[in-house]
Amino acid sequence: xxxxxxxxxxxxxxxxxxxxxxxxxxxxxxxxxxxxxxxxxxxxxxxxxxxxxxxxxxxxxxxxxxxxxxxxx
Numbered sequence: 001x002x003x004x005x006x007x008x009x010x011x012x013x014x015x016x017x018x019x020x021x022x023x024x025x026x027x028x029x030x031x032x033x034x035x036x037x038x039x040x041x042x043x044x045x046x047x048x049x050x051x052x053x054x055x056x057x058x059x060x061x062x063x064x065x066x067x068x069x070x071x072x073x
Contacts, residue, residue: 002005023029037053 032054033049033051034051035051035057039048039050039052041048
């Protein structure tokens with residue numbers, strides 16, 4: 001029986017989720033939603049966060065990461 005190539009990919013994805021979860025827990029993403037261009041509306045009873053620029057930064061970083069991974073594999 002040959003090993004399934006999806007196994008290591010699933011383990012790597014799980015490890016990445018754990019690392020991101022730890023960073024969120026420890027405050028590593030304190031900048032998220034606070035960049036210039038992010039929309040924050042805070043009233044007495046309502047809080048609205050629309051992290052436009054933060055999402056753009058994450059999108060660019062993930063695009064670069066996936067393009068690098070695609071070139072190597």
